[in-house]
Amino acid sequence: METQLFAPYTLGKIELANRIAMAPLTRCRAIHQNTPNDWMVEYYAQRASAGLIITEGTSPSPNGLGYKNIPGMFNQAHVDTWGKVCEAVHQKEGKIFLQMMHTGRTSHSNNLPEGAEVVGASPVALEGQISTYDLGRQPYPIPRPMTTEEVQSCVQEFVESAVKCVEAGFDGVEIHSAHGYLPNQFISPHSNQRSDQYGGSNEKRCRFVLEVAQQMLDLIGKERVGIRISPFSYGDGETDLDTIAQTYSYLCKELDKMGIVYIHLSNMGEMTEHRRKLWDDIRQIYTGTLILCGDYTKETAIEALDKNQGDMIAFGRDYIGNPDLVERLKHNYPLTERNRETWYTDNEVGYTDYSFYEV
Numbered sequence: 225m226e227t228q229l230f231a232p233y234t235l236g237k238i239e240l241a242n243r244i245a246m247a248p249l250t251r252c253r254a255i256h257q258n259t260p261n262d263w264m265v266e267y268y269a270q271r272a273s274a275g276l277i278i279t280e281g282t283s284p285s286p287n288g289l290g291y292k293n294i295p296g297m298f299n300q301a302h303v304d305t306w307g308k309v310c311e312a313v314h315q316k317e318g319k320i321f322l323q324m325m326h327t328g329r330t331s332h333s334n335n336l337p338e339g340a341e342v343v344g345a346s347p348v349a350l351e352g353q354i355s356t357y358d359l360g361r362q363p364y365p366i367p368r369p370m371t372t373e374e375v376q377s378c379v380q381e382f383v384e385s386a387v388k389c390v391e392a393g394f395d396g397v398e399i400h401s402a403h404g405y406l407p408n409q410f411i412s413p414h415s416n417q418r419s420d421q422y423g424g425s426n427e428k429r430c431r432f433v434l435e436v437a438q439q440m441l442d443l444i445g446k447e448r449v450g451i452r453i454s455p456f457s458y459g460d461g462e463t464d465l466d467t468i469a470q471t472y473s474y475l476c477k478e479l480d481k482m483g484i485v486y487i488h489l490s491n492m493g494e495m496t497e498h499r500r501k502l503w504d505d506i507r508q509i510y511t512g513t514l515i516l517c518g519d520y521t522k523e524t525a526i527e528a529l530d531k532n533q534g535d536m537i538a539f540g541r542d543y544i545g546n547p548d549l550v551e552r553l554k555h556n557y558p559l560t561e562r563n564r565e566t567w568y569t570d571n572e573v574g575y576t577d578y579s580f581y582e583v
C-alpha cells in the first residue's frame with residue numbers, strides 16, 4: 225500500500241502538501257521584548273515544506289510570558305513581525321498555525337514584563353524549578369488565583385489574540401491545552417480547586433478552554449482553530465486515570481460538536497495501555513482531523529496512518545536539526561543528530577544554521 229504520509233491533505237479550507245506537521249517548539253529566540261525577529265523569519269521559512277507548521281508557544285497576554293524570550297501575540301509589533309514570518313512561509317507555499325500558549329503558573333515574575341503577574345486557576349504551585357532572566361533557576365511560585373471576572377477577561381485575551389493572528393496572516397491558531405499550561409491547569413483537578421463555574425465537575429473544569437475555543441471559532445471561523453491536548457501527561461498531576469479519561473472524552477465530544485478543525489494529541493514518554501485506549505476512543509469520539517505526536521519515526525508514522533489512528537503526524541525534535549525533514553524522510557536520507565545544548569539559547573547557533581541535505 226502506498227503511504228499517505230507524503231500525499232496532499234485538506235485541512236478545513238486549506239490544502240496541505242503532505243500529512244507531516246512541524247510540532248510546536250519553544251526556542252526562546254524572541255530576545256527583544258518578546259517580539260519575533262529576522263532569525264525567526266528565516267527559521268520558519270526554512271521549514272516551509274512541512275505540510276503544516278505549528279509555531280512555538282506564543283502568549284496572548286503579558287501574564288502568559290512565563291518563560292524567557294518566548295514570543296507574544298498581543299500588540300501591533302507582534303502582528304507586524306509575525307506577519308513577516310507568515311509571508312515568508314507562504315511565499316514558499318507552506319501553511320502555518322500559531323500555537324497560543326499562556327504559561328499561567330508555569331512561570332516566574334522575573335520573566336514577566338512590568339505589570340504582569342503569575343496567575344493560575346488556584347493557588348497551587350507546580351513542583352520543580354524554572355530558569356529566569358536574572359535569578360538563575362528558581363522554584364515555581366504559587367500563582368495568584370484569578371477572580372471569575374479575570375478568568376473571563378483571560379478568555380477575551382485568547383480571542384483577541386486569535387483575531388490578531390488572522391490579521392498577521394496565519395492560516396489558523398492552535399490552542400495549547402496540553403503539557404500543564406493554563407487551559408490544562410483549569411482542566412486538571414490537581415491544579416484547579418475552584419468553586420465557581422470554572423472548577424469542580426469535568427464540565428466546569430473544561431469550561432475555560434471550551435469558552436476560548438467557541439468564541440474563537442465564532443470570530444475567526446471553525447476551519448481556523450485547532451487544539452493540542454496531552455491526556456495523562458505531567459499536566460494532569462496525580463489525577464486518577466478514570467477521571468482523566470472521562471474528562472478528555474467529554475472535552476473531545478464537545479470539541480467535535482463545535483467542529484474545531486483539528487485535535488492534536490501529544491504523548492510524552494511511554495505509550496501506556498490506558499493512553500493507547502484513550503487515543504483510540506478519541507479517534508471514535510472526534511470526527512475531525514486528528515494529529516498525533518510523540519516519538520514518531522517514518523516507519524511508525526506510516527503505520528499509524530495505515531491503521532487509521534490519525535490523519536497527520538507531527539514531528540518535534542527532528543524538525544530542529546532537519547529543516548528539510550519531509551525530503552529526508554521521503555528519500556531515507558540520514559537525520560542530523562539532536563543537540564539539546566542549543567535548543568533554548570539566545571543566538572543563531574543551532575537555530576538557523578542547520579543545512580539541507582545534499583545528495
Ligand SMILES: Cc1cc2nc3c(=O)[nH]c(=O)nc-3n(C[C@H](O)[C@H](O)[C@H](O)COP(=O)(O)O)c2cc1C
Pocket residue numbers: 247248249250251279280281323325400402403452490491517518519520538539540541542567
Ligand atoms: C525544544 C522543545 C520545545 C518544545 N516546545 C513546545 C511548545 O512550545 N509547545 C508544545 O506544545 N510542545 C512543545 N514541545 C513538545 C513538542 O511539540 C513535541 O510534542 C515533543 O518534542 C515530542 O515529539 P517528538 O518525539 O517528535 O520530538 C517542545 C519540545 C522540545 C524538544
